[in-house]
Amino acid sequence: MPSIESSGTARIAVDAMGGDYGPRIMVPAAVKAAREGVGIALVGDESIINDELAKLDVTGLDVTVIPASQIVEMNDKPADALRRKKDSSIQVACRYVKSGEADGVVSAGNSGATVACGMFVLGRIKGVMRPALAGIMPTEKDPVVLIDVGANVDSKPLHLFQFGLMADVFARCVLGMKRPGVGLLSIGEEEGKGNAMVREAYDLLRDSQLRFIGNVEGRDIFTGDVDVVVCDGFVGNVALKLSEGLAQSMGRILKEELKSSWLSKLGTLLSLRAFKRFKKVVDYAEYGGAPLLGLKGIVVVCHGKSNELAIINAIRMASTSVRNKMHEHLAEGLAAHKGRTGTTESTSQTAA
Amino acid sequence: MPSIESSGTARIAVDAMGGDYGPRIMVPAAVKAAREGVGIALVGDESIINDELAKLDVTGLDVTVIPASQIVEMNDKPADALRRKKDSSIQVACRYVKSGEADGVVSAGNSGATVACGMFVLGRIKGVMRPALAGIMPTEKDPVVLIDVGANVDSKPLHLFQFGLMADVFARCVLGMKRPGVGLLSIGEEEGKGNAMVREAYDLLRDSQLRFIGNVEGRDIFTGDVDVVVCDGFVGNVALKLSEGLAQSMGRILKEELKSSWLSKLGTLLSLRAFKRFKKVVDYAEYGGAPLLGLKGIVVVCHGKSNELAIINAIRMASTSVRNKMHEHLAEGLAAHKGRTGTTESTSQTAA
Numbered sequence: 001m002p003s004i005e006s007s008g009t010a011r012i013a014v015d016a017m018g019g020d021y022g023p024r025i026m027v028p029a030a031v032k033a034a035r036e037g038v039g040i041a042l043v044g045d046e047s048i049i050n051d052e053l054a055k056l057d058v059t060g061l062d063v064t065v066i067p068a069s070q071i072v073e074m075n076d077k078p079a080d081a082l083r084r085k086k087d088s089s090i091q092v093a094c095r096y097v098k099s100g101e102a103d104g105v106v107s108a109g110n111s112g113a114t115v116a117c118g119m120f121v122l123g124r125i126k127g128v129m130r131p132a133l134a135g136i137m138p139t140e141k142d143p144v145v146l147i148d149v150g151a152n153v154d155s156k157p158l159h160l161f162q163f164g165l166m167a168d169v170f171a172r173c174v175l176g177m178k179r180p181g182v183g184l185l186s187i188g189e190e191e192g193k194g195n196a197m198v199r200e201a202y203d204l205l206r207d208s209q210l211r212f213i214g215n216v217e218g219r220d221i222f223t224g225d226v227d228v229v230v231c232d233g234f235v236g237n238v239a240l241k242l243s244e245g246l247a248q249s250m251g252r253i254l255k256e257e258l259k260s261s262w263l264s265k266l267g268t269l270l271s272l273r274a275f276k277r278f279k280k281v282v283d284y285a286e287y288g289g290a291p292l293l294g295l296k297g298i299v300v301v302c303h304g305k306s307n308e309l310a311i312i313n314a315i316r317m318a319s320t321s322v323r324n325k326m327h328e329h330l331a332e333g334l335a336a337h338k339g340r341t342g343t344t345e346s347t348s349q350t351a352a
Numbered sequence: 353m354p355s356i357e358s359s360g361t362a363r364i365a366v367d368a369m370g371g372d373y374g375p376r377i378m379v380p381a382a383v384k385a386a387r388e389g390v391g392i393a394l395v396g397d398e399s400i401i402n403d404e405l406a407k408l409d410v411t412g413l414d415v416t417v418i419p420a421s422q423i424v425e426m427n428d429k430p431a432d433a434l435r436r437k438k439d440s441s442i443q444v445a446c447r448y449v450k451s452g453e454a455d456g457v458v459s460a461g462n463s464g465a466t467v468a469c470g471m472f473v474l475g476r477i478k479g480v481m482r483p484a485l486a487g488i489m490p491t492e493k494d495p496v497v498l499i500d501v502g503a504n505v506d507s508k509p510l511h512l513f514q515f516g517l518m519a520d521v522f523a524r525c526v527l528g529m530k531r532p533g534v535g536l537l538s539i540g541e542e543e544g545k546g547n548a549m550v551r552e553a554y555d556l557l558r559d560s561q562l563r564f565i566g567n568v569e570g571r572d573i574f575t576g577d578v579d580v581v582v583c584d585g586f587v588g589n590v591a592l593k594l595s596e597g598l599a600q601s602m603g604r605i606l607k608e609e610l611k612s613s614w615l616s617k618l619g620t621l622l623s624l625r626a627f628k629r630f631k632k633v634v635d636y637a638e639y640g641g642a643p644l645l646g647l648k649g650i651v652v653v654c655h656g657k658s659n660e661l662a663i664i665n666a667i668r669m670a671s672t673s674v675r676n677k678m679h680e681h682l683a684e685g686l687a688a689h690k691g692r693t694g695t696t697e698s699t700s701q702t703a704a
Contacts, residue, residue, distance in 0.1 A: 140601050140604060140605060150539055153546065153547035187502055187585070187593075188464075198586075217590070218594030218596075219596055221597060222594075222601040234539055234547045237569075238569070238591060239570065241539075241569045242595065243570070243594065243598055245570060245572065245575065248571075263622050264623040267620060269619065270615050271610055271616040271619030271620055
């Protein structure tokens, strides 16, 4: 494995209009990232962005504003957003990367539209059959990368294999893992368990240069004993949203119970620091967003409800991906498994 | 909808040898259920079972012992368990139901083998294409039934539709729900979201007599706003095990954090009652086991780690299913949708 060396600076186009809170959160988050040395292009309604910037001290920072007149709404269909909103902030941001003026995009807007714009504007790295969303989730130890969390449904075994290759590169380049353990999400640990797709993907992963640790089950995701978990985008999306929903429900139940008597209220006060750390561990904001891997450019898709910290962390992740040359390593990783990953099919399917 | 009337008594065959704790837990749990009026047949090694019974007061209880000389181990393959262990406790228990001497089986042994024995020994109700495991999970409000949690992989849209029909009947007959809201697990709420299988199943469910509430996402499972969630067994198994794993991980993290200072330790002591209730809400033992729906006889599959309470609750569930005539209602439910559920295919596939 080549070692990961960090160099240069990154310039990130931030979709200032996306997310539940829009420019109010996106602009200050981007400015804070700029203070850490990241070049920032804020894309969206110029006057709104400038109003937000006026509240902040941006002296000496590399922050520019790129105008875009349209906004993709949360309920817009991705295909409509692509065709009918060519001047939307997310599409303009992607074109800004395509033209080489920025290295990556961060958006908390409509996820489907962000994925679609990334795929069709930026296009895929040569050899990549299906770009995939990598969800990064907290565990009891290091974070785990779940891939794909919803960019694709009805995947084929070769797609799953490539998801594993791409997430391995991401985990090494961006999360700093030395040699990630890659597991295949299934419904039993033994080889041969799972559905038809998973059984075929197992063979491909086993015979690769990855550190493949075999099948893992739903209960293994959060123990921290596996670094990368490979699955179809349907399963991954269900798993991601279920985890988020369950963590929130458990938090709410605990809160209700702890409020139910004055004794437990007092107890909670005394344990407040512990609860804050507990919340941090189960908080998606810690990791910021899900990188869409396999495109000619970095795209990080953030949760609509992202707060400032989540956006800053997403911009940091995009910047690290650029500085650590994730794309070169991705291309190398795919080339090393060329015979196996069906590059012929993929080339003929490359998005325009 | 016909109203559910309870009548008569039930006789349940308990696989005394199954589960991580075997007869030590299974026998006392079964005896406690017998005290509530359930007829019990304990199946397994006679001398071990009798040793356990000798420790308990069984005067006047309807408890018999049915000998079985073999035990299915946790790592036995289901097909091997079927063919090579014809005198195993789980297979003998299923035959005991087949012969009409008992109405249902409860086992905490090898789940795959239990499902296989149930399917091949008992056979399917006429019209059922694929029996399915219904996982019952705690939520912030009433429990939710997730179906299928692993009896099938590579399901077809018609199978998913039947899972919904069967779980609706179970929720009404056994959980006492009046008119359960049935959701389809997908990766977006709008019609047309999801993979090919889910999109076709959507149409079947929408046009049925069920109270279909449309697509639900992973994050909706635990809010308590949906009563039945329909999915393929691969997705459902991942979801079930992930929920269990995440709840345990969160519990461990919280415990660690609360132990980290004397202040929070004191706080925890004061909040102890609240934590106990929290644990109860996220505890699978509350619901006991997963019924395998669609067979000619009741089969409840329990977690290997089941404690006494979980087994008692599983026996109660089996008994309620019998007394509330779940099977008659299942057959009625399927007949009401006959044109749609492809009964021709199913009849030709009925297991021997």
